[in-house]
Amino acid sequence: MANTVRYKGLISVLDMDKKEVPLFGNVLVVGLGMIGGSFAKALKERGLATLYGADRRESELVLGVSSGVIDHPAMLSSEFIAKMDVIVLATPVRAMESVLSEIKPYLKPTTLLTDVGSTKGSVVEAAKQVFGDMPANFIPGHPIAGAEKSGVLAANSHLFENHMAIVTPLPVSNPVLVDRLHQLWMAIGADVVSMDVEHHDYVLASSSHLPHLLAYTLVDALANSDRSQDVFKFAAGGFRDFTRIASSDPVMWRDVFLSNKKATLATLDHFTERLAVMREAVEQGDGAGMFGVFTRAKSARDHFLRLLEHRTSGQAKEIKPISLRVSPVSSIKGEISLLGDKFLSHKAITLACLSEGISVLRNVDLSGDVLITLQAFRDMGVVIEQVAANQLRIHGVGLRGLKAPIAPINVHESIMSLHLLLPVLAAQTFSSKVIAEGVLLNRPMGNLFDLVHSMGSRLTPSAADCLPVALEPSALEGKVLVVPYGAELLDTTALLALLFLPEGARLQGGSTLEVNRDVFASFFIRLEGQEGGVALSGLPPKGNDITLPGDGMKAAWWMLLASLSPGSKLTLKNVFCERLSKAYWPLLKSAGANFSVQQGKEGGFEVAELIVSFAQLSPLVLNAEQVYEVRDMLPLLCVAAACSNGVSILEGINLLPYYDEDRVQYLVDALVQVGVGCEYHSGHLKIVGGFPAGGEMDCAGDYHLALAMLAIAVRGSGPTKVDDCQKLLNEFTELQEVAVRVGFHCAVAQ
Missing domain, CATH: 3.40.50.720 (NAD(P)-binding Rossmann-like Domain)
Structure with a gap:
């Protein structure tokens, strides 16, 4: 037993x-x-x-x-x-x-x-x-x-x-x-x-055997040079780190190279070819070529280190939650010159990478999701130099000059990066895979995948129209790309797809083309109306020197803060008009907001200077079409309604994409929690304006909800704490510095 x-x-x-x-x-x-x-x-x-x-x-x-x-x-x-x-x-x-x-x-x-x-x-x-x-x-x-x-x-x-x-x-x-x-x-x-045995030998010849061969050879060559004593005397940490493996057992490594001759020679030949290219770049003074190699190498090694860190830690590092505390005595005064519009920053980087020639992008928002798009192109061999705090010099590689990334492209939780990268990857001559993290993994992408399929691409999602997704090279023969009404992200995806499709291909149904027209024109691409759709002319895109206008979402938020805070007078410079002028500004005006707009054109973009002062807002009444038009800024308008002097009615919430509807429902629960009267059923939302109480709200890591909750806090009867604001601070890096300057009492809670 x-x-x-x-x-x-x-x-x-x-x-x-x-x-x-x-x-x-x-x-x-x-x-x-x-x-x-x-x-x-x-x-x-x-x-x-x-x-x-x-x-x-x-x-x-x-x-x-x-x-x-x-x-x-x-x-x-x-x-x-x-x-x-x-x-x-x-x-x-x-x-x-x-x-x-x-x-x-x-x-x-x-x-x-x-x-x-x-x-x-x-x-x-x-x-x-x-x-x-x-x-x-x-x-x-x-x-x-x-x-x-x-x-x-x-x-x-x-x-x-x-x-x-x-x-x-x-x-x-x-x-x-x-x-x-x-x-x-x-x-x-x-x-x-x-x-597999053969695959193992080739992989190890590259990752282990070749580095040992190089280390042994380098040390031997330097030891037999005329300056060997000084070379070793003054060698720094880099030499020590690289040559460390030359202290390994010589007998063992002799046997390894004799036993794995075929794979070692193949790997050595490939390295020798790349070394010859680098030698020529040094000889010719080709700084861009060298920088490209160094950029790709850094990206590859950073990927290796991330894998190693994940393997040794067993899990990703836990991110400590960050809460922001807001005092309701804020009075917003001063002048703000806004960082570049986040959507335009994504698009400008993408077009600059696909252009012929060098582009200089100024006033780029280099925070949050934009860095994901930036890193993806660096991983595919584009030389991108950060020459100042918010300025990039991008050496474009042309429409099909990207190189295969060493690992799957990770868009993390960036829906914008995904919409920009998929049509570009679908048109390349190499296979690729796009992965994601967090909520984006479970978000159905049927409309996006269908649009990229219509290019003629070979795209295979993992299951149920969700990420990850694999793309294989294919002959792109799409002629007509159809986009639903009001789908700005899909409009952008379709326009990027047209860059790679045969002459005569067109976009049908695009309804938000104005927000793309200027940024495409900055790279000498024209959007031209044709019978039954929109086509592109002026291909291929060419590098240019452009300055991006200020972020529309941040402008909308600062406008709301100033409108809600007694004693405020705020000037906003360099505001990107397209995102605000058609719906958000008129709706705020209808609610009695006190602001003036001076519009003009700078650097090819429609921009404005706004002066905003406090005003007691009136209730809002929005029909389903208006709600859909301002869905990105709907949480801000819900806050305006909550601080108005009456009852606001918003219809058609249930007709929004599910994630926009969920965001509104989550905000409604939070508003009730701080004493705002709200009723929501069957897409009908009623908000009773008044004076919110202070307290604590959780934005669930959502950027739009965090902005809305910080805004409601300025009218609270006491201090308000907003939890889970890490993503907000990642995306809105200048928030705390600007808040101090204009009198918005917002700080990290201790």
């Missing part, structure tokens, strides 16, 4: 005398170097096996027992081999054939035989030489861990924790033993993946 105990989800058997039978039984490690010794020590310290060690150096066996790395020394004889449950070959790869020949006569077919060598093709060939074919119980493996130290005294029982271990089974491999090998590595903390 036996009992069982669990160890990290695995089961060990206990006999009736309570004597534990180790989970993996008898394990023999052949070769007690640093890797073999660490593997043995990791199992032994966790009580997962009875450890035996074999090594041609008797001194290593003695040290292995005395230092607690193994339980017993062993020989490659019938006495030991026949009773082993697992045998791990940790010898140099060129010694594999010899070791396999020794153990072959005594090896049981039920014994799991594996190795830790950094090349797998040569190991498989060695096994075939000895056994005639690959044994079903020999499952090659390779832990991606190590150090420059060698010998059993360098053994580290934690070496494999949060590191990758690659298992390379063959078609003939015993699936039960393959699973057991996975469990073995997982039990000592490794992240285990399976990989």
Whole structure:
């Protein structure tokens, strides 16, 4: 009769005398170097096996027992081999054939035989030489861990924790033993993946073998130069870090390169070609070319570090919630020159990257989601220099000059970045994948995906029209792109798609083209009305020097704050008119808001200077069409209604996209919480104006809700705390500095 105990989800058997039978039984490690010794020590310290060690150096066996790395020394004889449950070959790869020949006569077919060598093709060939074919119980493996130290005294029982271990089974491999090998590595903390033998050797030739070859060669070349003494004397940390791996075991690495010759040469040839390109760039003084290589390299390494951080931490870093506290005694006075409109910043960066020639973008909002779009193009090889706080110099690569990113494009939670990048990626000559995070992962994208499909692209969403989505190169033959009424993001997607479609392709149904007309014209692209739609002319886009007008959403918010705060007089400069002039300004005027507008044209854009003062607002009455027109700014208008002197009625809330409706419903709940009378049912919203109480509200990390809640707070009867404002501060980086300057009493809550 036996009992069982669990160890990290695995089961060990206990006999009736309570004597534990180790989970993996008898394990023999052949070769007690640093890797073999660490593997043995990791199992032994966790009580997962009875450890035996074999090594041609008797001194290593003695040290292995005395230092607690193994339980017993062993020989490659019938006495030991026949009773082993697992045998791990940790010898140099060129010694594999010899070791396999020794153990072959005594090896049981039920014994799991594996190795830790950094090349797998040569190991498989060695096994075939000895056994005639690959044994079903020999499952090659390779832990991606190590150090420059060698010998059993360098053994580290934690070496494999949060590191990758690659298992390379063959078609003939015993699936039960393959699973057991996975469990073995997982039990000592490794992240285990399976990989094809040939693919493994090429991947490791690039990621591990080539860096070692370069480090050895560089140190040898410098050591034999005329200035070697000074080179080493004055070498800084970069030299030390790069050449650290040249202290590794020379015998082991000689064997690695001889065993993985084909893959190493292929990788070395590719590197030599790239090095020749860089040499020519240095010789020709091609700064842009060098900067492009450095940009792509930095992006690739940053991606590697993110993967490493995620693997070692086990999870993303927790973001500490940030709350803002608002005093209701604010009086908004002064002058604000607004940072560039966020939507225009996204679009201008995209068009500049796809243009021919260099563009200089001034007054760009380099915060929040804009950085996601910026990083995506850097990941695809575009040279983007930040030459001042809000100024970029972008070296355009043309419509199809982007390069394949090293990893999937992550748009995080940026819906704008997604709409801009998908049509661009669909038109490139490389395959790509777009992933996301948070709420964007579960948001259906049927309309967007249908639009990109209509380009003629090969786009495959993961499931149910949601992200992630894969795109494959295809011949784009779309002629007519149809967009629903009022869909500004889809209008922008369609216009970008037209850049890549055959002559005569057109957009049908676009209703928000005015907000795109000026930014496209800045890159010499004209939107021309044709029968049945809108087409583009002036292709391809060309680089230009442009200054972006101020952000419309922030302008709308500052206008509302000044309108609600007694004693206020605020001047807003450089306001982008298109987003406000058609609906938001007229509605505020109808509610009695006190502001003047002086419009003009600067840098090709319609801009305005506004002077806003306090006014007691009247109730708002909005029909469904008006509600839809101002849906982005609807939370702000709900706040205006809550501070008015009567009852406001808003119809058609249920006809909005679900995320806009959800936002309004969430705000209504928050307004009720601070004493504002609200009733909502069947798309009909009634708000009873008055004086909100102070208190605490949670914006759920939503940028629009955070702005609305901060605005209602200026009319509260007491201090108000708005929770979860991290995203707001990421997007609105200048908020706290400007708030102090104009008298808005808003600060991070302690």
